[in-house]
Amino acid sequence: MTTDAPPEGPAIEVAGLHKSFGDLEVLKGIDLTVRRGEVVCVIGPSGSGKSTLLRCVNLLEQPTAGKVTVSGTEVTDPDVDIDRMRRRIGMVFQAFNLFPHLTVLGNLTISQRRVLGRGKAEAERLARAHLAGVGLGDKESAYPAQLSGGQQQRAAIARALSMGPELMLFDEPTSALDPELVGDVLAVMRKLADEGMTMLVVTHEMSFAREVADRVIFMDDGQIVEEGPAEQVVTDPQHQRTRLFLARVLDPAAAEVKEVG
Amino acid sequence: MTPRKRARTMRGAQYGVLLLVAAVLALTADWGEIRRAFFDVEVAKAQFPEIITTALVNTVIYTGLGFAFGLALGLLLALMKLSSVPPNRWLATVYIEFFRGVPALLVFIALGYGVPLAFQVRVDKLVTVMLALGLVGAAYMAETIRAGIQAVPKGQVEAARSLGMSHGRAMISIVIPQAFRIVLPPLANELILLTKDSSLVYVLGLALEEQELSKFGKDALNDYRSLTPILVAGLCYLIITIPLGHLVRRLEAKAARAK
Numbered sequence A: 001m002t003t004d005a006p007p008e009g010p011a012i013e014v015a016g017l018h019k020s021f022g023d024l025e026v027l028k029g030i031d032l033t034v035r036r037g038e039v040v041c042v043i044g045p046s047g048s049g050k051s052t053l054l055r056c057v058n059l060l061e062q063p064t065a066g067k068v069t070v071s072g073t074e075v076t077d078p079d080v081d082i083d084r085m086r087r088r089i090g091m092v093f094q095a096f097n098l099f100p101h102l103t104v105l106g107n108l109t110i111s112q113r114r115v116l117g118r119g120k121a122e123a124e125r126l127a128r129a130h131l132a133g134v135g136l137g138d139k140e141s142a143y144p145a146q147l148s149g150g151q152q153q154r155a156a157i158a159r160a161l162s163m164g165p166e167l168m169l170f171d172e173p174t175s176a177l178d179p180e181l182v183g184d185v186l187a188v189m190r191k192l193a194d195e196g197m198t199m200l201v202v203t204h205e206m207s208f209a210r211e212v213a214d215r216v217i218f219m220d221d222g223q224i225v226e227e228g229p230a231e232q233v234v235t236d237p238q239h240q241r242t243r244l245f246l247a248r249v250l251d252p253a254a255a256e257v258k259e260v261g
Numbered sequence B: 001m002t003p004r005k006r007a008r009t010m011r012g013a014q015y016g017v018l019l020l021v022a023a024v025l026a027l028t029a030d031w032g033e034i035r036r037a038f039f040d041v042e043v044a045k046a047q048f049p050e051i052i053t054t055a056l057v058n059t060v061i062y063t064g065l066g067f068a069f070g071l072a073l074g075l076l077l078a079l080m081k082l083s084s085v086p087p088n089r090w091l092a093t094v095y096i097e098f099f100r101g102v103p104a105l106l107v108f109i110a111l112g113y114g115v116p117l118a119f120q121v122r123v124d125k126l127v128t129v130m131l132a133l134g135l136v137g138a139a140y141m142a143e144t145i146r147a148g149i150q151a152v153p154k155g156q157v158e159a160a161r162s163l164g165m166s167h168g169r170a171m172i173s174i175v176i177p178q179a180f181r182i183v184l185p186p187l188a189n190e191l192i193l194l195t196k197d198s199s200l201v202y203v204l205g206l207a208l209e210e211q212e213l214s215k216f217g218k219d220a221l222n223d224y225r226s227l228t229p230i231l232v233a234g235l236c237y238l239i240i241t242i243p244l245g246h247l248v249r250r251l252e253a254k255a256a257r258a259k
């Protein structure tokens, strides 16, 4: 990436981040910088703290220690207006979390109107544009329950985009989907990456990581074990733990052999 | 005996007992007397139209006012119970325990006579009814609504907050509308209970045009020396409560389907 350093500095800067739930230390000192326009994928075994890291970036979880800075504003500063900051950080969840009592259009307009104070006409115009962008132009009056998982997740992405965020966080956006629906969602994310969106993506989709990410981070046990260019981390990992994890994800049967051998 | 045969015999025995009871009742009862007491057509006719235009209408008005106030207060109490500020939770708990524990009749007396005496104020009767029914109903509805709010998945709030909504805005626009869908059936049940509790308003002393179904029926009983008005009043309650009961079941079925 050769983008000039914007005046705000990096999109995300995480320094010395610790997070504990009671006695359980889930994040054990994370340092991470995501430049503007960069796509960073986070991989790692279950329970390694990937979701927690993501949720600390928009303060859905309150870090125990450390500093998180988004576009030059320290979100961990107790005096910061976190609601105002969250408008600039889109988040997409594994379980979609669409609002079931609202239509797709309502899902996309409610926070534009209630949070940003946009008028109905403008909010709907933007919502329709984003729905068309994710291939759901004909679904605006459907309720979430009437959509497939893949459609729901694309609507959720459009909902986040309709707030005009500077960066997007994705927490395993395709893990809850039937295999045949994964492709549509990944295609939307790929397009978003091509348009220059800053993205921090927790995923198990290795081909997506390899093809779309600028950088891949491997987490294990609350720490970043390895990070580097996507191609390198995925095809030529330096650490034994990364190798074992990738072997298990890419080819479960082969992993057994390796671990035994 | 095979199990199936035994089951059939048991069922047959139950029909037999029921028939026997019915036969004994039919043979021993003084049907003329019962007819005069309960089904006096002339007396029944004399209740109309006032029993509808005054009594039924008043029952609906009293219940509606009490329910509306109780719902608002119940929502407030539910939010207090879920508050992160401990005194809010304590207050709500004390309130709920108190008003669930004391008879509604006592609340009517306290509001109807106690408050005017203690504070030297005259309170409009409709306001008194609304407060008394609402105060009692709120205690029950608060627990129902709290459970409904807690039944809304955590991811809903997280999605709302991620879109920049404040906690309050997320509650108003996202959580409470979903919670109310969940608690609609139990709330309709509460409305049925309140409909019947509205009869307690009689302790306040009612002018003719203020009478609701129970009081109306009781006065007519005195006038006509017949139980028929009570039966008619009872049927009028059913006109309200049976459709509500149907509504509850429809809502429950719909809620079950939506899952």
Ligand SMILES: Nc1ncnc2c1ncn2[C@@H]1O[C@H](COP(=O)(O)OP(=O)(O)OP(=O)(O)O)[C@@H](O)[C@H]1O
Pocket (backbone or CB within 6 Å): A021, A024, A026, A044, A045, A046, A047, A048, A049, A050, A051, A052, A053
């Ligand atoms: N709110 C919480 N309270 C207590 N423990 C929690 C909480 N959230 C997460 N944890 C624990 O923190 C650890 C890390 O969880 P996290 O969800 O970040 O892992 P993950 O890497 O996203 O895993 P997965 O791939 O399964 O999603 C787990 O052991 C989890 O049980």
Ligand SMILES: [Mg+2]
Pocket (backbone or CB within 6 Å): A050, A051, A052, A171, A172
């Ligand atoms: Mg996770």
